[in-house]
Amino acid sequence: MRPANSRGGARGGWGQEVPLDGWMWVFLFFRLIVLATAAVLVPTVVRRRMGGRLGSYAAMTAGLAILIVGETLALLYSLFGAGAEGSGSPTSSLPTPAGGYLLILLGFLSLMHDLGKAHARSRLAAEEERLRAEQAGLEGALAAAVLNCxxxxxxxxxxxxxxxxxxxxxxxxxxxxxxxxxxxxxxxxxxxxxxxxxxxxxxxxxxxxxxxxxxxxxxxxxxxxxxxxxxxxxxxxxxxxxxxxxxxxxxxxxxxxxxQESLRRERDFSRGVLESGALFIVGISPADGRITLFNHGAERVSGYSRQEVIGREYAEVFLRPEDQARVRGKIEAARTGALASGGEAEHTILTKSGEPRVIAWSYTVSCDEQGRACHIAGFGHDVTEERQMRASLQKANAKLEEANAELARLAATDFLTGLLNRRQAAILFEHEIHRSRRSQKPLTVLLLDLDHFKAVNDSHGHEAGDAVLKYVAAQLRSRLRASDIIARYGGEEFLLVLPESDLEGAARVAEALRQRLQENPLKHNDLTIRLSTSIGIVCLEPGQEAGQEALIRMADEAMYCAKNLGGNRVVLWNRVREGQVEPSLAASDEVRSIQKLIDTLFARGDEIILDRVFRLVESLDARSPYSAGQSRHVAQYAVVIAQGMGLCAADIDVVQRSAMLQDLGRAAIAPEVLWKAGPLTKADWALIRQHPSVSVKIVSRLPFLKRETAIIRHHHERPDGRGYPDGLKDDAIPPESRILAVADALEAMTRARPHRPALPLSEALRQLRAGTPWQFDAAVVAAAEAAAAKASDWPLMQQPEPAAAAATAAS
CATH class of the missing domain: 3.30.450.20 (PAS domain)
Known part of the structure; x- marks a missing residue:
């Protein structure tokens, strides 16, 4: 080992010689450890955590191995491989680090590529999983929505x-x-x-x-x-x-x-309506007016079958030429939209037989999605009979109005003379009194009485007496003003009220009337009847307080004074009051009392005879339960009707007596004929038609019933001339006889008969009304209806079916 202070040095970084010291040795060892650790971790831990292809890790591991070998050799060389100074450099034989770095780079790039692809695949898989989960959630939500919504x-x-x-x-x-x-x-x-x-x-x-x-x-x-x-x-x-x-x-x-059931019912209802025989239902094409629908009701009314009219033009088949253009115009208006979708119309069609029928239409126009008319449906109702009934009703109403007007006139006028009756005269008289007091102008009252009128009746009959009364009434109307009141006040008495006329003027008028009647006798048939009158006059001067009764009494006194002086004269009441009229023995109160007593005795004699005759009539009626009280009831009906027609009291008495005696002749007819349950034979009718003549034969034995005799004879006559016994028509029938005809029919219909029960009053009146004017007088029937409407207890006597009659009918 080279000492630390030797002059040699270590190579730094692959052949680069650097001086070695303590810290450099540490650095070299640390770098070698890092490379070795990387070489171990990259192919194991990193691959497990990051994934990737094996080749990428192999390349990086190879590159790391090259770097480790290079670092290791360099370190060994630095430690042991350094030789003498003159020897050759060993670095040239050491591997270069570029190859290792290149392999690491290639491996890293390959790994990054693999990791990118793996990440992309992972992200794609995650997205797919998310989409699958989301789809499953949507499907679940959709299923839940389908299930629960x-x-x-x-x-x-x-x-x-x-x-x-x-x-x-x-x-x-x-x-x-x-x-x-x-x-x-x-x-x-x-x-x-x-x-x-x-x-x-x-x-x-x-x-x-x-x-x-x-x-x-x-x-x-x-x-x-x-x-x-x-x-x-x-x-x-x-x-x-x-x-x-x-x-x-x-x-x-x-x-x-x-x-579905409702639709079925509606369909059945529509089919029922369509096939109903009550409605005339037709379908028409707006394009050409041809018939597309025709129901049973249309077949019934028109007489055509469906096969005969389907496809033919409606106007051509059913309408008259003058109506075709109008209906075609309406169909064209429906086609163009000018006609409303629904409406009503009425026109006349011609049936198959040519008979005209009036049809009231309700129609509807159906349109398609574009608003174009595609079908016209008409619902018609045959109103022919209804229109005919309406026309008849209008005619009947017009006649009824005429009858009511006539009744109102009759209620205010005298039936015989046409003058005002006593009741209406009293109303107008009172009005004139008030007007006279307000205007401070005079009002004159005349009471005119025909002299010896009873002798006319006794000598020439009541028909001549009636002619006299009518003649006098005509003379009065022709000689007096329209503003004057002219009334028949009693049997042969007339009341005249002259507004704004003083005493002298009224006296001149009265004298002119007296002379006119005296100088112009009545020509009646072959008779010449001379007339004279007694007239009493009184004047209501301004400031006087006399009322209607007082004025009538004064005029009556003056008139009686004229009669007591011999008649045929005019007497002013003020002259009587002032004593200017010569007294007459015949005008004394004693004489007048005696005359009244004698008249009363004669009247009582007639009354006694009539009373016994009436009792005989009652006993004859009582022979059958079907006729008990019949004559009395007819008389009651007749009196009520006569009163409603405005007849005076004397005429009403005549009507009452005639009604009581009209059926005396029935006593000669066998009860089995009178009350026969089945239809009458010709022989039966021949007997019944004779009973008025028999009644007349009996009544004519009473001389004071001459007027009643004529009335009784004709009470079964008819306005159309088909009555009996003489076949008289219209005005030829006495007015009182016309009253008896209605009263007799009314009593008969409201009484039970063997062949039928009693009719209600309303039905009896309806039948009377149906019989005018050919069987009954319209004015008399109107008076009967008016009387029935006014009185709650009318008819006066209703007849229940008697037990005996019921037993007879049952047997």
Whole structure:
């Protein structure tokens, strides 16, 4: 070993000679240890931790080995290989470190390349794993969404034995069992009600054969209720095709079935409406107006069959030439969109036989998606009879209005003369009194009485007396002003009220009337009837407080004074009051009292005779339960009607007496004919038609009933001339006879007969109304209806079917 202080030195770093000292020796040993450690660790620990190809580590290990050998040789040389100073240098024979470094670099680069590829592969694998996990998560989320979001479905997965292993949230809503209650604990068979086919095993068999099962089956809820459901079952197979179980989709179809049922009902309803015989339904093409639909109702109304009209133009088939252009215009308007989608119309069609029928239409226009009209549906109702009834009703209403107007006129006027009646005159008289007091102008009252009028009736009959009254009324109307009140006040008395007329002017008018009637006798048939009148006058001067009754009384006193002075004269009441009229013995109170007593005695004599005749009539009526009280009831009806028509009291009395005596002739007819249950024979009718003449023959024996005799004779006449016994028509029939005809018919219809029960009042009035104007007088029927509407207890006497009559009818 060379001493430390020798002049030789160690080589530093592969042939580079450096002086050696203690620290350099340490450094050399440390570097050698590092290289050796690296040579050991690189192919072992580093490779295990970092990986890479074996060649890369072999190259680096070889490079490290070269460096270690070089360092070791250099160190040995420094220690032992140094020779004499003149000898050759040994460094030239030592290996250079460049090869080692090159191998290490190549190995390192190869390792880095391998590590980069390995890292890339690892990163790619990690990304793939992440993507697979993410895909699995998405698939799981999608499956959960499918299972749980379709709440109207229940999706169930089960194994091969039907044990449930998956259960969607829709099942809880559909069945009532939660997932915790169903999964792993319930079998699919538990969702099916017992005894309902197919069973679960049959379903599995169908899936095995066909690959699926789908059918509507009943299912059972947790509460035991069943519901219809659509069950779809598919097999669940593994990768190798092995059967793992089944997937079932269950949907409640209750609403769907109800909707189908509702749709079926609507379809049936539409079909029923379409085929209804009540509606005329037709479909028309807007393009050419041809018929596309024609129902049974249209066939019934028109007489055409479907085969005859389908494809033909509607206007050409059904419309008159004058109506075709209008309807074609509407169809064209529907095609162009100018016509509203729905509306109403009415026109006349011609049936197959040519008969016109009025059809009221409701129509709709259907459009396609582009808004173009594609179909017109018309729903028609045959209103021909309705329109005819409406026209008839309008005519009847017009006649009724005329009758009401006539009734109002009759209620205010005298039936015979056409003048105001006593009641209406009193109303207008009172009005004129108030107006006279307000205007401070005079008002004059005249009371005119026909002299010896009873003698006219007795000598020439009541027909002549009626002619006299009509003649006097016409003369009064022609000689007085329109503003004057002219009324028939009593049998042969007339009331005249002259507004704004003083006493002298009224006296001149009265005298002119008296002279006119005296100088112009009435020509009646072959008779010349001379007339004279007694007129009393009173004047209401301004400032006087006399009322209507007082004025009438004063005029009556003046009129009676005129009659007591011999009649045919005008007397002013103020002259009577002032004593300017000569007293007359005939005008004394004693004479007037005696006259009234005599008149009363004569009247009482007539009353006694009438009373006995009326009792006879009552006894004749009482012979049958069907006629008991009949004449009395007819009289009551007739009086009410006469009052409603405004007849005066005297005329009403005549009507009442005539009604009581009208059917006296029935006493000669056998009861088995009168109350026959079946139809009458010609011989029966011949007997019945004779009873008015027989009644007249009986009544004519009473001389004071001359007027009643004519009324009784004609109470079965008709306005159309088809009555009996004389076949009189319209105005030729006495007015009182027309009243009796209505009263008699009304009583007969509301009384039970052997062949029918009693009719209600409303039906009886309806039949009376239906019989005008050919069978009954319209004004009289209107008066009867008005009386019935006013009185709550009308008719005056309703007749229940008597027990005896019922027994007779039954036998």
């Amino acid at each position: 379709a709440t109207e479905y229940c999706i169930v997965a089960c194994d091969g034995q039907g044990l449930i292993n998956s259960y969607s949230e829709g099942g809880a809503r559909l069945f009532g069992w939660t997932a915790d209650e169903a999964v792993g604990k319930m079998n699919l068979a538990q969702f099916r009600p017992e005894g309902h086919a197919p069973g679960v095993s049959e379903i599995w068999g169908t899936v095995a054969r066909q690959g699926y099962f789908e059918a509507e089956v009943p299912m059972r809820r947790k509460d035991g209720n069943t519901f219809p459901a659509l069950l779809s079952v598919s097999p669940l197979k593994g990768p190798a095709g092995a059967l793992l179980g089944y997937v079932s989709i269950i949907r409640d179809v209750t609403d769907q079935k109800e909707a």
